[in-house]
Amino acid sequence: MLRAGLGRRSRLCGGGLWRSPRPAAASGSASPRCPGALSGASASPRNGGGARGEGAPPAGASNVKPLDAVKILDLTRVLAGPFATMILGDLGAEVIKVERPGAGDDTRAWGPPFAGTESVYFLSVNRNKKSIAINMKDSKGAKLIRELAAVSDVFVENYVPGKLAEMGLGYEDIKKIAPHIVYCSITGYGQTGPMVQRGGYDSIAAAVSGLMHITGHEDGEPVRPGVAMTDLATGLYTYGAIMAGLLQRHKTGKGLHIDCNLLSSQVACLTHVAANYLNCKIEAKRWGTAHGSIVPYQRGQQNTVNHSEIADCLFHTRMAFKTKDGYIVVGAGNDQQFVTVCKILNLPEVSKDSRYRTNTLRVQNRKELIDILSTRFSEKATIEWLQLFEGSGVPYGPINNMQQVFSDPQVLHNGLVMEMNHPTAGKIAVPVFTFSTLVTLDGPHGSPVAVSIGQMRRGPGVRYSEFAVSHPKPPPLVGQHTVEILKGMLGYEDDAIEELLRTGAVAQHEVR
Numbered sequence: 001m002l003r004a005g006l007g008r009r010s011r012l013c014g015g016g017l018w019r020s021p022r023p024a025a026a027s028g029s030a031s032p033r034c035p036g037a038l039s040g041a042s043a044s045p046r047n048g049g050g051a052r053g054e055g056a057p058p059a060g061a062s063n064v065k066p067l068d069a070v071k072i073l074d075l076t077r078v079l080a081g082p083f084a085t086m087i088l089g090d091l092g093a094e095v096i097k098v099e100r101p102g103a104g105d106d107t108r109a110w111g112p113p114f115a116g117t118e119s120v121y122f123l124s125v126n127r128n129k130k131s132i133a134i135n136m137k138d139s140k141g142a143k144l145i146r147e148l149a150a151v152s153d154v155f156v157e158n159y160v161p162g163k164l165a166e167m168g169l170g171y172e173d174i175k176k177i178a179p180h181i182v183y184c185s186i187t188g189y190g191q192t193g194p195m196v197q198r199g200g201y202d203s204i205a206a207a208v209s210g211l212m213h214i215t216g217h218e219d220g221e222p223v224r225p226g227v228a229m230t231d232l233a234t235g236l237y238t239y240g241a242i243m244a245g246l247l248q249r250h251k252t253g254k255g256l257h258i259d260c261n262l263l264s265s266q267v268a269c270l271t272h273v274a275a276n277y278l279n280c281k282i283e284a285k286r287w288g289t290a291h292g293s294i295v296p297y298q299r300g301q302q303n304t305v306n307h308s309e310i311a312d313c314l315f316h317t318r319m320a321f322k323t324k325d326g327y328i329v330v331g332a333g334n335d336q337q338f339v340t341v342c343k344i345l346n347l348p349e350v351s352k353d354s355r356y357r358t359n360t361l362r363v364q365n366r367k368e369l370i371d372i373l374s375t376r377f378s379e380k381a382t383i384e385w386l387q388l389f390e391g392s393g394v395p396y397g398p399i400n401n402m403q404q405v406f407s408d409p410q411v412l413h414n415g416l417v418m419e420m421n422h423p424t425a426g427k428i429a430v431p432v433f434t435f436s437t438l439v440t441l442d443g444p445h446g447s448p449v450a451v452s453i454g455q456m457r458r459g460p461g462v463r464y465s466e467f468a469v470s471h472p473k474p475p476p477l478v479g480q481h482t483v484e485i486l487k488g489m490l491g492y493e494d495d496a497i498e499e500l501l502r503t504g505a506v507a508q509h510e511v512r
Contacts, residue, residue, distance in 0.1 A: 084233030089128030101507035104478035118174030133479030205262035321377035
């Protein structure tokens, strides 16, 4: 007989943020799991080693990570959702990735390139997760999802609105059995409205939101950004929203439904470009590598507003210049920085030219000025210009290819590459956000000195002061952890698991 996890549904006890994992009672009786205080320090380490740093943690640091003991039931595929849940996993959450038996996440087939038989795309956004393969179209599979939701803290999905409700897995359905759940939906356009039933894809949302309209060469066609920025931005919004949802539950004792979508995320990211139109009716345009930003406009000199002239004043002198062997980006954000640029370029007469003395004048005479600067930048190699700009106080940097990115001294110093041993692909490397552990020590004469210990500790793209970080778990194979999850989270016996495997409700990938 199936020993279902619903009998072990968590009971909200108030007062805390996360719930402490406890092993199933031998008798299968209810085991209360309260959203109490952070408890990862006393919890048993999960399979794969628990919380570990790169060596012993520094003095004063704790092995408790922010999301230790938080369970994430992840029904998302492709990029926005997996990116969000990967960050949650980096912070210590136990992420249970639900996949279709056999094919799994769509991106497992996206390639080349492949590392062995594994899609490099999939590997880039799915570390620190466990995979359970469930046939959700099977009634027994849908029942498993409900049971897992009952013992999870967060439910994340990216299905077309209404699809999961048809299976009895919508928010209202899950709320009945798990009133504590933070249920997060990621869609293309939201839960309601005229476009609600359309599939959500990064490139479509980038087009509809106006991002492609403002991306590309000034006189060229609209261009899609080089990475899926709309998906990634939505993933970051989702990650933040889930963290806020957990804090809200801590305050109210109740779960909630979060609606994230690609269109809203990208429109929100239009920031000042959108504000230019909303407040001044200035239509956006493409500027290539120039930077779009508001420059003070002296309207007192005329009685009417010339919108085309205002639009021409929406950038600083900031763009990419071609050198002998590449490109360099230089930003002169104020008049003094422009004088400094002219000094470095040995063009003192340009800084004194009345046409270029203020940013507004430089914008009005942009084409002539850029021609002068471009000619001078083309006379030296990129490295020569980098050396001349070093220490000048002017923002600058080369346009790097991937080889140059990952040999850049600051990238190396920040530890932005992570290596993992994958069960079939072998050693893999992925880009990673890092943070270091900062410890304050007594310096000379008793003055405090901040020292970075374990600079290569991995995690989200910020730095924290007190906790060490574990080594990452490699992205899972499809259904690699099915049996482990059924036993460990739901308390299923071997005979019940064998029946689910036999009927195809679940699948287990055997790692050889």
